[in-house]
Amino acid sequence: MYKNGNFDSENKPNYKKAIEYFKLGIEKENVDGYLNLANLYENELGVEKNEEKLKELYLEASELESDEAMMKLGILYEKEEDFENAKEYYEKAAAFENPDALYRLGIFYKESKGVEQNLKKSFAYFKEAKEIYEEFEEENDDSEHISTMLIILSQELEILLKNDPNLEHDHDHHDHEHDEEVIGE
Numbered sequence: 001m002y003k004n005g006n007f008d009s010e011n012k013p014n015y016k017k018a019i020e021y022f023k024l025g026i027e028k029e030n031v032d033g034y035l036n037l038a039n040l041y042e043n044e045l046g047v048e049k050n051e052e053k054l055k056e057l058y059l060e061a062s063e064l065e066s067d068e069a070m071m072k073l074g075i076l077y078e079k080e081e082d083f084e085n086a087k088e089y090y091e092k093a094a095a096f097e098n099p100d101a102l103y104r105l106g107i108f109y110k111e112s113k114g115v116e117q118n119l120k121k122s123f124a125y126f127k128e129a130k131e132i133y134e135e136f137e138e139e140n141d142d143s144e145h146i147s148t149m150l151i152i153l154s155q156e157l158e159i160l161l162k163n164d165p166n167l168e169h170d171h172d173h174h175d176h177e178h179d180e181e182v183i184g185e
Contacts, residue, residue, distance in 0.1 A: 015046020026060075034061035035068060051076070062089070067096035074104060083114025094125075099136070102129035103153065110156070119160055123167040126156045 025033020061069030070093035093101035106125035
């Protein structure tokens with residue numbers, strides 16, 4: 001109801017009221033309260049943009065096992081070029097089968113973002129993300145994001161396979177849950 005601010009009598013969003021409700025949710029450790037308030041900070045809706053408050057809200061939501069918050073933290077850290085923390089939060093979100101996090105990890109290993117390039121790991125992450133998106137597509141065939149990600153992941157997999165056709169066979173023997181090789185550690 002108040003996700004993006006309910007409307008007042010003049011048909012304008014009432015962010016002040018939305019913030020009150022989100023804070024009530026936060027008091028009860030409701031993940032949506034954290035995520036919705038963070039959305040307002042991120043988009044400067046009724047509040048000034050505040051990166052520290054945004055991170056704080058996502059950190060608290062991630063402690064409540066929100067893979068969406070973990071993903072958002074990964075994005076924030078990646079924008080700051082803090083690839084070690086970005087990877088950590090993408091891995092946490094990936095543990096919840098978050099396909100966007102799996103995709104970002106695939107990019108990290110493809111483009112050597114804070115890790116040594118490893119096309120086998122990149123392929124495995126892209127393939128797993130694609131499989132999850134295919135399941136989502138069966139459930140929600142109207143999502144533009146899902147369709148777009150399926151196209152992107154198909155392209156990424158095709159490019160990797162053109163360079164090394166053996167990647168598909170190597171994927172079956174790959175376990176990426178225990179990746180530990182962050183550069184600089």
